[in-house]
Amino acid sequence: MKLFNELRKHGKLAAKRHPMYDKNRFGKYLMVAMSVFWAGYLIFFGMTFAFALDTQSMEPYHLLNSGLVFVLAIDFLMRFPFQKTPTQEVKPYLLLPVKRNKIIDFLLIRSGLDTFNLFWLFLFVPFAIITLPKYFGFTGVITYCAGIWLLMIFNNYWFLLCRTLMSERIWWIALPVLLYGGIAAAIFIPKKSLVGDFFVNLGEGYIEGNGWMFAGTLAAIVAMWLINRKVMKALVYSELNKVEDTKVKHLSEYKFLDKYGEVGEYMRLELKLLLRNKTCKHGLRMVLLVVVGFSLVLSFSDIYDGVFMTNFIVIYNFAIFGLLFLSTVMSYEGNYIDGLMSRKESILSLLKAKYYLYSLGILIPLVLMIPAIVMGKIAVLMAVSWAIFTVGFVYFALFQLVVYNTKTIPLNAKIGVRQNTGTGLQNLVSFATFGLPIMFYFLLKTIFDETVSLYVLLFIGTGFIATSGLWMTNVYHRFMKRRYKNMEGFRDSRE
Structure with a gap:
């Protein structure tokens, strides 16, 4: 824990001492203003969905939960312009007697605790406050929002894996395309969507505080964590040793x-x-x-x-x-x-x-x-x-x-x-x-x-x-x- 605190302090000092720190302030203020605007927009949509989805056939939270996969897909796409792969400079620490896995673990912890993973709660919290207390009390609101947050953390690590792989080889873009294409086919082709039913049950498990649902989500996060750590470790080693710099496939002079x-x-x-x-x-x-x-x-x-x-x-x-x-x-x-x-x-x-x-x-x-x-x-x-x-x-x-x-x-x-x-x-x-x-x-x-x-x-x-x-x-x-x-x-x- 002491090492992680030191690395966090180093990261803050590095950002403040960077020559572009003062010039980035305007951009940060602009991003804050845009974040406040979109947060208000999501709160409005959360309240609107709570009343608009109130039908006789299904409860509003069942309808919204059936579309959780679309929220995750939108969240994945939104991260491309706003979220980068872990940014802590690792070179100086790799020259010190510190295990490389600990450095990468710090990067992944910082990414998992990023406030971006809380952004969708502006939609789900007002929705949950309006629709859940009459059946599950405020305990259901808390557990449901905690489950949504864990889903966003999982999506964060899934995005990091895809973004890191695509940074090395653009053909890795086929990975999310095939996954989301397969999900779309599973939703729209059969008469009964197993994907929709899965997310309905997952969301209801969060609301009821089902331990197995939370344990499964945490297991998926840990699995994605380990995959990211292995991939990042291999790529850092390759980059620091300049493995690819000696390979020249052909020479063009553009005469x-x-x-x-x-x-x-x-x-x-x-x-x-x-x-x-x-x-x-x-x-x-x-x-x-x-x-x-x-x-x-x-x-x-x-x-x-x-x-x-x-x-x-x-x-x-x-x-x-x-x-x-x-x-x-x-x-x-x-x-x-x-x-x-x-x-x-x-x-x-x-x-x-x-x-x-x-x-x-x-x-x-x-x-x-x-x-x-x-x-x-x-x-x-x-x-x-x-x-x-x-x-x-x-x-x-x-x-x-x-x-x-x-x-x-x-x-x-x-x-x-x-x-x-x-x-x-x-x-x-x-x-x-x-x-x-x-x-x-x-x-x-x-x-x-x-x-x-x-x-x-x-x-x-x-x-x-x-x-x-x-x-x-x-x-x-x-x-x-x-x-x-x-x-x-x-x-x-x-x-």
């Missing part, structure tokens, strides 16, 4: 870029950055999977045929590539920024190379949306307008972060590195470049018709593309004025 001079050389560097480093490759694969998935849903499903959701998916498909890699622009280069700064105006050529390469990357979602265009789900003008607007205005906004990003992101470390959320400015710019275009589009639609609104977007995007040389040079000069401050930040945040 077709030679004719573009220094800009072509930096385009080659950017391609190698994206395709050869573990962190970048993982992000690139996730982006491609999301774009392909959204494009297929948009093309062959009626789920998102509304005007808002259609535009949301289209702009998301175009913007996600830039949001992932350009919101952290220069952060990967922070690993070797000293070499880049040793050549006159090399940063300007690097910025141009990034802009040209990521602009060409827009062709991927544009091509993937051709089936949606053929199926009549979206118009050609909509796809082209949003693509041009993204390359023009959205990329212009994201490139402003070149001046202010000062945190180095490791290129290959995934397990033995402290992970941090983006700075407040990164979060604000990312939100603005994604949310404001949709708001602006619907504002235009209230004034003009859809065709005129799309042409306005096309015109704005074309204007920013035509003037890209001017605003990129402006970004470069502003960056050079702050270069010593930025370089200090890049050096301080290197692992």
Whole structure:
């Protein structure tokens, strides 16, 4: 216990002493505000379900319990943007006479006790208070909420296992897909759902304080704990010993870029950055999977045929590539920024190379949306307008972060590195470049018709593309004025 307390204190001190601590405060305040909003939303839904599900055939808690599997699936998906794999830096402790299992146990304990696992109680507590006391008293409310909390802890460790495996090999995404696909088939194909009955009985066992139900849930948590510990131990050992660094499958020189001079050389560097480093490759694969998935849903499903959701998916498909890699622009280069700064105006050529390469990357979602265009789900003008607007205005906004990003992101470390959320400015710019275009589009639609609104977007995007040389040079000069401050930040945040 003394060791765990020491590690917890070290974690707090490391966070406070990190050079990005002050810059992350705005992002933390924003997350708190969003958490309060969604907590209120869940309380409202909990009270609404308590009255809306009160039917003659079944009790409200039976109906809600039959859908617990859907709550767990939603919780699993919600954790991707908000929860990272354990972030305690393990390298210094592995050099000390401390068992590796104890370090990993601390990481897993901290993850299990994370307040995120309590978030769904904002839905279940008001629901339980309204529906359970008349039959089971407040003891039933307490045991039911305790059971839901244990389920969320189990889901937390299940998510950690999937996220850790997917960080190493993207093909592990098949594991949750097959599991949830099998659950969906078991629910919707047979006339009587055994999965629904299982969760009804599980929820009722929690309400009644059934010891076997709690023991089974705890056993599942322990089993998932042991699996996570074994996987994390193996991956930490592999990463610290750089097992994969010596394996090069093939070498690509991209010689077709030679004719573009220094800009072509930096385009080659950017391609190698994206395709050869573990962190970048993982992000690139996730982006491609999301774009392909959204494009297929948009093309062959009626789920998102509304005007808002259609535009949301289209702009998301175009913007996600830039949001992932350009919101952290220069952060990967922070690993070797000293070499880049040793050549006159090399940063300007690097910025141009990034802009040209990521602009060409827009062709991927544009091509993937051709089936949606053929199926009549979206118009050609909509796809082209949003693509041009993204390359023009959205990329212009994201490139402003070149001046202010000062945190180095490791290129290959995934397990033995402290992970941090983006700075407040990164979060604000990312939100603005994604949310404001949709708001602006619907504002235009209230004034003009859809065709005129799309042409306005096309015109704005074309204007920013035509003037890209001017605003990129402006970004470069502003960056050079702050270069010593930025370089200090890049050096301080290197692992």
